[in-house]
Structures are given as structure tokens and as C-alpha cells.
Amino acid sequence: MSDILDIRDLTLAFKGHRGLTEVLHGISLRIAAGERVALVGESGSGKSVTARIILGLLQETGSARVAGQVAFDGRDIMAMHPRDRAALRGTEMSMIFQDPTSSLNPTFTIGRQFAEVMHRRAPRLSRTACNARATEMLEEVSIPDPARVLDAYPFQLSGGMNQRVMIAMALVNHPKLLLADEPGTALDVSVQAQTLRLMHDLVEDHGTAVLFISHNLGVVREFADRVYVIYRGRIVEEGATDAVFHAPGHAYTRALMDAVPRITGVGLPEVPEVSDAFLAPMVRHGSAS
Amino acid sequence: MSLLRINGVSKTFQTAGGPVHAVRDVSLEVAQGECLAVVGESGSGKTTLANMILGILAPSAGEIVFGGTPLTDRRSPAQRRAIQLVQQNPLSALNPKRSVGGSVRLGLDVYGIGTRAERWARVEAALEEVGLPADMRRRGPAALSGGQRQRVGIARALACEPDLVVLDEPTSALDVLVQARVLRLLNDLRRKKGLTYVFITHDLAVVRNVADRVAVFKSGRLEEIGPTERIFSAPEQPYTRALIGAVPVVDDAELKLRNTLAEAP
Numbered sequence: 001m002s003d004i005l006d007i008r009d010l011t012l013a014f015k016g017h018r019g020l021t022e023v024l025h026g027i028s029l030r031i032a033a034g035e036r037v038a039l040v041g042e043s044g045s046g047k048s049v050t051a052r053i054i055l056g057l058l059q060e061t062g063s064a065r066v067a068g069q070v071a072f073d074g075r076d077i078m079a080m081h082p083r084d085r086a087a088l089r090g091t092e093m094s095m096i097f098q099d100p101t102s103s104l105n106p107t108f109t110i111g112r113q114f115a116e117v118m119h120r121r122a123p124r125l126s127r128t129a130c131n132a133r134a135t136e137m138l139e140e141v142s143i144p145d146p147a148r149v150l151d152a153y154p155f156q157l158s159g160g161m162n163q164r165v166m167i168a169m170a171l172v173n174h175p176k177l178l179l180a181d182e183p184g185t186a187l188d189v190s191v192q193a194q195t196l197r198l199m200h201d202l203v204e205d206h207g208t209a210v211l212f213i214s215h216n217l218g219v220v221r222e223f224a225d226r227v228y229v230i231y232r233g234r235i236v237e238e239g240a241t242d243a244v245f246h247a248p249g250h251a252y253t254r255a256l257m258d259a260v261p262r263i264t265g266v267g268l269p270e271v272p273e274v275s276d277a278f279l280a281p282m283v284r285h286g287s288a289s
Numbered sequence: 290m291s292l293l294r295i296n297g298v299s300k301t302f303q304t305a306g307g308p309v310h311a312v313r314d315v316s317l318e319v320a321q322g323e324c325l326a327v328v329g330e331s332g333s334g335k336t337t338l339a340n341m342i343l344g345i346l347a348p349s350a351g352e353i354v355f356g357g358t359p360l361t362d363r364r365s366p367a368q369r370r371a372i373q374l375v376q377q378n379p380l381s382a383l384n385p386k387r388s389v390g391g392s393v394r395l396g397l398d399v400y401g402i403g404t405r406a407e408r409w410a411r412v413e414a415a416l417e418e419v420g421l422p423a424d425m426r427r428r429g430p431a432a433l434s435g436g437q438r439q440r441v442g443i444a445r446a447l448a449c450e451p452d453l454v455v456l457d458e459p460t461s462a463l464d465v466l467v468q469a470r471v472l473r474l475l476n477d478l479r480r481k482k483g484l485t486y487v488f489i490t491h492d493l494a495v496v497r498n499v500a501d502r503v504a505v506f507k508s509g510r511l512e513e514i515g516p517t518e519r520i521f522s523a524p525e526q527p528y529t530r531a532l533i534g535a536v537p538v539v540d541d542a543e544l545k546l547r548n549t550l551a552e553a554p
């Protein structure tokens with residue numbers, strides 16, 4: 001029972017002009033302390049909303065109807081006061097958002113935003129100490145010129161630089177749980193590898209658990225201990241990374257694996273018709289962990 | 290014939306901390322109907338180059354020639370319609386106050402594409418082509434997933450019936466099945482309508498399967514450019530080799546190719 005995150009039967013619907021749109025149909029997912037778990041699947045299947053529920057953000061959105069159990073470190077996130085949930089964000093759990101512009105403030109310099117994040121954990125940290133620590137973190141994510149980046153506004157940085165800034169900010173307070181939503185999409189493969197190594201070390205050194213959301217199955221294979229596959233708001237397969245990659249059991253997982261473009265240049269994959277088999281019951285691989 | 294010619298183009302940004310040389314003396318050509326991939330280091334000037342092709346930024350030096358005519362920062366509506374951009378960052382690319390269908394329709398209205406009566410049908414068809422249900426057009430961008438927004442960006446660019454599309458990480462938020470569908474759509478349009486693409490991406494496996502030629506960037510410079518086949522089998526620059534040697538892969542044939550490149554001198 002050392003789960004840092006335990007989600008059971010989570011459902012989500014959005015209220016729109018034409019009634020409710022159901023998005024999550026009862027998903028269950030758990031992450032042990034220090035475990036690296038990947039969530040992969042279809043675009044629009046519910047990965048980012050799941051992360052936003054864990055963070056306690058969607059519960060505060062008027063149009064969202066959230067139900068089910070979400071326990072973080074033994075605490076019931078669903079029953080928590082919004083103020084207490086807010087206190088967890090950026091300290092005990094942090095998130096790398098899929099879209100850097102949605103979490104970086106366009107009107108403040110990176111240095112100022114970095115200090116704000118550090119002050120959530122250590123309110124008295126001096127300006128020089130903040131700067132030194134931020135510089136160190138930016139170096140760790142392969143930012144070649146940290147001084148320039150700390151003085152810059154987000155629009156003055158490239159897509160991948162903003163993404164690395166967010167990664168550095170998410171790691172600086174050593175959270176217990178890191179929610180990483182497509183953290184490497186704007187990074188070249190060398191920087192991506194470096195960043196993954198950094199996340200890996202963090203997990204080892206500080207026992208941080210990671211929920212890793214990614215469409216890049218090659219990266220998932222290298223990074224994750226365990227994988228959940230999601231399709232249209234349902235988990236369709238779960239298991240140790242090796243098991244899922246070597247013996248994908250669900251039709252959707254198999255279609256996904258077959259469609260990964262290869263650097264050997266065998267041509268674009270065929271796109272299978274959406275099949276009823278994609279809606280078949282979940283496949284669970286023997287509980288290895 | 291080359292549709293796009295980039296002649297000795299540089300871009301320097303003046304910032305509080307001094308000048309930033311984002312693009313340094315880059316020259317390259319893109320033929321009509323070609324797909325040129327632009328890959329390389331993060332921060333190497335790819336998006337800056339895209340913005341110059343679109344006329345969003347003016348080069349500090351050099352010129353950009355499109356269809357034989359040098360482009361200035363005052364472009365005719367026809368020139369603007371002819372070159373479309375799919376932005377790297379889908380959220381900032383879409384107006385939060387407009388429905389996503391409205392965003393797609395805007396281009397049709399501005400450039401007078403189709404009759405007024407048929408424009409909504411065109412919007413819905415454009416969305417369906419990228420795998421989005423037609424009725425999603427009424428939603429705002431905040432009510433879409435990352436990959437759905439990215440596809441709206443692609444639908445919007447294609448709906449303008451451009452000649453050249455600059456795609457800046459157009460499929461980074463898509464699962465591989467939806468990605469394959471979108472890439473096939475782009476290929477079909479190239480074949481049927483002779484569209485030309487500048488395809489910026491970090492995904493080398495995608496490059497291997499869609500591009501005719503590849504341009505490799507590092508620190509604002511063009512490191513190397515050549516046919517896709519050659520870049521992957523015999524990269525000339527150590528940087529290119531390192532890049533391909535670091536791609537995360539899923540099968541053994543790929544692993545073998547990657548290791549050969551990583552081991553080569």
C-alpha cells in the first residue's frame with residue numbers, strides 16, 4: 001500500500017449546449033512511490049484531463065462533472081478543499097503541461113516565474129539563491145545560456161527552450177509526483193535523451209513518481225516501468241513495459257504499435273479502420289510490480 | 290523549378306542581453322511539389338526561418354524568393370494565401386474567443402474561397418479530413434485536446450488552398466495512428482494538387498518516411514542538406530550522425546541502423 005496515486009472508477013463528463021459529453025468512462029490507475037508509469041493512447045482519449053483531475057484543476061471547472069476516487073499519498077483529492085489542493089500544486093506534485101504557453105506567463109521573465117515556483121516551497125529563499133538554483137536547473141536541461149534565458153520572456157525563446165524551462169520548474173521543488181504531459185515534443189533527440197536522464201535521476205534520488213504521457217512509444221519504452229493504454233476514455237491494456245511492447249494483448253495496442261513510423265523507412269503505416277475490437281475488454285498483464 | 294528560394298538569409302534579434310543570432314546565412318531551395326524536412330537542434334532557428342518565409346518576421350539580411358518573385362514584408366493577398374503556416378504551438382495559434390470552426394472559416398472569408406453558402410461545408414470537410422467530427426467546429430480551442438487543436442491548425446492551413454505549407458511540428462501531439470492518417474492526407478494532396486511542404490520536425494522516423502530531402506540545422510546554420518535516403522544511410526556531418534544515432538526506436542531493424550550510425554567514425 002505504498003501507492004502515491006490511486007485512481008478508481010474515475011468518470012468525467014463536460015456539460016455543453018447539447019447536454020453532457022462523456023469523456024472518461026471509469027478509469028482506474030495506480031502509481032507506486034518512485035514508479036515511472038506511462039499513459040499512452042489516442043489523441044482526445046482523456047490523458048490530459050486525467051492529469052488535470054489529479055492536480056485538482058478540473059474539479060474547479062464549472063462545466064466538468066468529475067466522479068470517482070482519487071487518492072494522492074493517502075489523501076482524498078476529491079474531498080479536499082480547493083485551497084488545500086492548490087497548496088499541493090508545485091510542491092508535492094507538479095505538472096509539465098502539454099502546451100508550454102498555457103502555463104508560462106507571457107508578461108513575466110523566466111527568472112521571475114522561476115523564483116515564484118521556488119518560493120512556494122521556500123518562501124524565504126533569497127534572490128541570489130533563487131538565481132543560482134534556477135541557473136543550475138536550466139543547465140541540467142541543456143539550456144546553453146541560462147543567464148539569457150532567465151532574463152527572457154517566453155516569446156523570445158524557442159518552443160523547445162520553453163518546454164525545458166517548464167521541465168526545470170517542475171523538477172526544482174522535488175515533488176513526490178510529477179505529471180509530465182508530452183514533455184519532449186519540441187526537443188531534439190539529444191536534448192530529449194538528456195532530459196529523460198534527468199527525470200530518471202530525480203526518480204532514483206528523491207523517490208519521485210512520474211506519470212508520463214506521451215505519443216512517442218520509443219521514448220516510453222526506454223523510460224517507463226509500466227504502461228497504461230487508453231482508448232476513448234477507457235483503459236484497454238495495462239502491464240509492465242516489456243510485456244506490453246513484446247506481447248500487446250489488445251487490438252488497439254497492437255494497431256498502435258504497428259503504426260509507429262520506423263527510421264528504416266518502410267513507408268507510412270497503413271491506417272486500419274476503427275474496429276469493434278478496439279472496444280474489447282481491457283487486457284491486464286500479470287502484476288509484475 | 291524551385292518554388293521557394295532562400296538566399297543568404299540571416300536573422301538577428303536585439304535583446305536586452307545583446308544580439309541573438311537565430312539564423313546565420315542560410316541558403317536553400319525547395320522544388321515545386323517537394324517535401325523538404327527541416328530538422329536539428331532545439332533553438333537552432335527553424336521556427337525563425339518559418340516566420341520569415343511567412344513574412345511574420347523580416348530577415349536581417351538576404352532574400353526570400355517565391356515563384357520567381359522576391360517577397361517583401363508587404364505581401365499581396367494572393368501571396369499570403371499561397372503560403373500557409375501550421376504553427377508549432379497550437380494553443381497560441383488559435384484565437385481563444387473564436388470557435389475552432391470560425392478560425393478555419395476566417396481564411397476562407399479573407400481570401401474569398403468558395404461561395405459564402407458553401408463555406409461552412411468546406412470547414413466541416415476540412416475538419417473531417419484530419420479526423421475531427423464536424424460538430425466539433427462549434428467548440429472553443431480550450432475545449433479541445435492538444436492533438437485536436439493541432440489538427441485544427443492543419444485543417445485551417447489546408448482550407449486556404451495554399452501552394453506551399455510550412456508545417457512546424459505538425460504532428461507532435463498526435464498518436465501514431467492519427468499521425469499516419471494526417472501524413473497520408475498530406476501525401477495525397479501533394480500528389481493530387483502538387484502542394485509543396487517545408488516540414489519542420491524533431492521526429493526523424495517521420496522524416497524518413499515523408500521527406501524527399503532533409504536540411505539539418507545547428508546553431509542557426511545549415512549543417513547539411515541532401516536526399517533523405519543519403520542523409521540516413523551516409524550522413525556527412527558528425528552532428529547529423531549523432532542526431533540519428535540518438536533516436537528512440539521500437540524494433541530491432543531500427544536498432545541496427547541506429548547502432549551502425551552511432552559507431553561509424
Ligand SMILES: Nc1ncnc2c1ncn2[C@@H]1O[C@H](COP(=O)(O)OP(=O)(O)OP(=O)(O)O)[C@@H](O)[C@H]1O
Nearest residue numbers: 156157158159160302311331332333334335336337
Ligand atoms: N522574438 C525573439 N527575440 C529574441 N530571441 C528570439 C526571438 N525568437 C527566437 N529567438 C531566439 O532565436 C533562437 C532560435 O529560435 P527558434 O524558435 O527559431 O528555434 P527552433 O529551431 O524553432 O527551436 P525548437 O526546436 O526548440 O522549436 C533561440 O535562441 C531563441 O531564443
Ligand SMILES: Nc1ncnc2c1ncn2[C@@H]1O[C@H](COP(=O)(O)OP(=O)(O)OP(=O)(O)O)[C@@H](O)[C@H]1O
Nearest residue numbers: 014043044045046047048049432433434435436437
Ligand atoms: N472543456 C471541454 N468541453 C468539452 N470537451 C472537452 C473539454 N475539454 C476536453 N474535452 C474533450 O475531452 C477529450 C479528452 O481530452 P484530453 O485533452 O484529455 O485528450 P488527450 O488524451 O490528452 O489527447 P491529446 O493526445 O490530443 O492531447 C477530448 O475528446 C476533448 O475534445
Ligand SMILES: [Mg+2]
Nearest residue numbers: 048098434435
Ligand atoms: Mg493531451
Ligand SMILES: [Mg+2]
Nearest residue numbers: 158159336377
Ligand atoms: Mg521551433
